[in-house]
Amino acid sequence: MHPTAVRRIDRAFDRLTIGIAEVERVWTGGLWLEGPVYFRDSRQLLWSDIPRQRIMRLTDAGSSDVFRERSQHANGNTRDRQGRLVTCEHSGRRVTRTELDGRITVIADQFDGRALNSPNDVVVRSDGSIWFTDPDYGILGDYEGRRAPKEQDGSYVFRWDPTTAALDAVVTDMVQPNGLAFSTDETILYITDSGITHSPAGPKHVRAYDVVGGRTLTGGRLVLDIEDRFGDGLRIDEQDNLWVATGAGVLCATPDGTTLGAIELPEGASNCVFGGETSNRLFITATRSIYALYLNVRGAQTP
Numbered sequence: 001m002h003p004t005a006v007r008r009i010d011r012a013f014d015r016l017t018i019g020i021a022e023v024e025r026v027w028t029g030g031l032w033l034e035g036p037v038y039f040r041d042s043r044q045l046l047w048s049d050i051p052r053q054r055i056m057r058l059t060d061a062g063s064s065d066v067f068r069e070r071s072q073h074a075n076g077n078t079r080d081r082q083g084r085l086v087t088c089e090h091s092g093r094r095v096t097r098t099e100l101d102g103r104i105t106v107i108a109d110q111f112d113g114r115a116l117n118s119p120n121d122v123v124v125r126s127d128g129s130i131w132f133t134d135p136d137y138g139i140l141g142d143y144e145g146r147r148a149p150k151e152q153d154g155s156y157v158f159r160w161d162p163t164t165a166a167l168d169a170v171v172t173d174m175v176q177p178n179g180l181a182f183s184t185d186e187t188i189l190y191i192t193d194s195g196i197t198h199s200p201a202g203p204k205h206v207r208a209y210d211v212v213g214g215r216t217l218t219g220g221r222l223v224l225d226i227e228d229r230f231g232d233g234l235r236i237d238e239q240d241n242l243w244v245a246t247g248a249g250v251l252c253a254t255p256d257g258t259t260l261g262a263i264e265l266p267e268g269a270s271n272c273v274f275g276g277e278t279s280n281r282l283f284i285t286a287t288r289s290i291y292a293l294y295l296n297v298r299g300a301q302t303p
Contacts, residue, residue: 038275090138233271274299
């Protein structure tokens, strides 16, 4: 294992980091961790341990326990504007919402009358719409989900309407859409395509789409090409910088794709989220562990 490190690539990275802050491993013992989400009102981090079908919980005080068993190979998690947990389920092949009383509501489990692939990552816009990616990782085998036939013609990005419950495919030209995050003003949706996992010549980049009327996407310009493996989950800070999980750690880049620096880890990183009392602590899900680093920048405003 190589050690953790905070590596500057561009001098501008110095303004985002804290020289004396070190990368901490704050939890370990999982199999393949993903989907971190931070609940600021209760000061706790939730994340998925996909193969074990668990959603785990870690408080700021350092205690940890199982939040949910039999999670249907939950992957991506987020929180909506009412404080409810929204979850992508691989083996459930659906997106669900955990109501404040604990009931689970199915948001989406099919498109055009056919089962979804295996919803992967999810974000909620300020208008209540739910946007999620649907690659087929969870139906390729029995480790991150359950082997099953693919019913959709491709792997899409979807938008769920909170008023009509209609589900629309807003991106249909990606190979394996994966992580996604809105810019601070919600006019841009950044999406990673990890299609290199299907073919050595496949994409391994982040693309930026313009949000039109809060409902559709246009463009899809290339923002960042991931040299080391491929991009997975990503988050945006208050200055609109991208923090992208890769196989080697987390890359930080400007909105135009200029790489500023990297957080290098001894385990492959899958996703990240800003948390802590002032949203300046970046939590990173890696293969078996959770890592954290205090930064000199806060995450974009989230519920």
